[in-house]
Amino acid sequence: EKEPTPLSDHTQLAPSSLDRLVRRCLEKDPDARLQNARDAMHELKWIAANPTEVSAQSQEPETSKKRTGLKVWQVAMAVALVALLAERFLLPQLFPPKAVDSPIQPMVRAMIDLPEGHRLAGWASPTVAISDDGSTIAFVTQSESVPANQLWVRDLGASESKLVPESISAEGPTFSPDGKWVLFAVGVSGTKPQGVTRGLKKYSLETGLTQEVCDTRDFFGASWGKDGTIIYADQLPKGLWQVNAAGGTGNNFLKAAKVQEKSYSSLAWPQLLDVPNKSLVRLQGGSAFLRLGILNLESGAFSDLNIRATATAPISKNRLAYVDPKGTLLVAPLNTATESVSQSGIAVDRDISIAGAGAAVFAVAKNGTAIFSRGAVRGNRRNLRQLKIVKDKASITLPLEPNYFTGMAASPDGEFFATVLDGKIRVTELKGLTETVLPLGKVEGPMALRWSPDGKWLAFRGMDGGTTLDVFVIAVDGSSEPRRIFKAPSEAAPRSWFQSSRELLVHDFALDGKRLRLFRVPFDGEPTEVNIEPLADARLSPDGSVLLYLERQGTRPALVMRSFPDLGPKVRVLPGDDWRAVWSRDGSKVFAFGSEEAVEVDITREPFLAASQPRSILTNPGSYVWPHLSADGFGGFYVMEDVPGSGIVTQLEIITNWADNMPTFD
Incomplete structure (x- = not known):
């Protein structure tokens, strides 16, 4: 007590x-x-x-x-x-205990099968995405039954993938920061069914429903900010856009990036950093193609990291993972404060897939889990291909080894063949297989080759250090460097030669992004616009008297033709708007490739312009890409064909603890 x-x-x-x-x-x-x-x-x-x-x-x-x-x-x-x-x-x-670093967990690799009958899409960049916590992936596929792109999501703890509704013609998935939504674009490229309109959509993983976000003309990547603002690249070259994730109208808030004394408006693949108002971004124009830097979203200042990248992922411990244009995966130290990379990247893997628009199939979650695919991916310009002549439902393989061809054209006499390989134009004499590499000078990225009727010139589109895709001509004997004959406001391509071999028909995207324009472009003189309704894929007959093009105005799109240059009454050749058409060498036929079959149509001019009923010449021509005019005497047409079995990616590789096991830097 x-x-x-x-x-x-x-x-x-x-x-x-x-x-x-x-x-x-x-x-x-x-x-x-x-x-x-x-x-x-x-x-x-x-x-x-x-x-x-x-x-x-x-x-x-x-x-x-x-x-x-x-x-x-x-x-x-x-x-x-x-x-x-x-x-x-x-x-x-x-006396607090000394901090002891937890042991690094080993990497765990797994292969994820894509849905039965589906393969990874080659033109849907970015083709794969992973949520920040590494629990869910999104990917885009194609199949024989549905040639248009489709978007899928998969919880890595589940055994099956789920098809995202309203995702026909999808591309470029990206997750919201909380992992509850997937943003994607539809209708901007590739095969799309009638009625699909261009725009951005978002899919809720909680409700299973898809909602519209905003309209868009094109799409080159997006990043979803923590404040609910989505930054995205619309049609090039127009800088960057933003829209609230709840939906609305996109705002072109940044017209160009400032690089020293130059401005670049072709910006793509934005990737917001964990630093206010800063984003990784890649330039898409001229000699700056795929150049990676940190962009200040307020001032537009661009800090060049001196890296060319096809995919990027900031990872823990101030590091940057990226894939170079050859598919090599590297890791480098990244300082977001000084906006610099202090030393060259260390290669950690290779043969990462490169898909459409030069974007690798690679992504890393904030928890360090990586997702990617290896090798070629069918459906884009970087795939193993062989060259053929198709005639009377049979084909002849040209005596050129399969390679990663990205363009081709045949000489009028059929004795020479031009290809684009590794960014160079190569002219091959088919009998002796001798090859000449044409001198491109400062011009990069040649595409859309067109051989002149007199056999002396090749027209193509490319970039020479600016921000636009312009039209050039070059002598096929390699005696001189390219000459630019059309400076594009945004993006142009040669379509057809006139018989004189001194004038071209050229497509150009209007700056308003709403239509293609058509120009007559002489070697010497000013271009003149051909006033015609919204069109696509215009082709002039060999004698220059008939213009063939896709009409996409109204509710009944079709492949049509009109007399030229007077632009007489329209004559319907084929219904639908997914045809890729070429003229026969003598102008008596049109070969047209659709998603399900290829057909030929006889064209008569007397007593009036008319088209016969189509005759099927090929079924399921999906493996043929970019058909071209035939040479005299063959009566067929040239095609590039994906080598059977190549580029068929049916699995994705997942590696947990990937980032933790990558090189670190002092």
């Missing part, structure tokens, strides 16, 4: 401040007593911060301790309690 005497009466070196703790532990009044270990911890912290002198009582003679009324077992329990609390709560505060 007595009050306990001070602890210092029983142990000489006990500090007087400890008396208070023991008294409160043994206090009779419940309201005054310490209630729990947390209260005791606070007292111990106070003692550590306010050390006291040894109590006066501890200096008294030992005989004075006889005054105690405290039982020995009570003192022992109090001291034990204090020691326990000190060890549990006080000592870790006074």
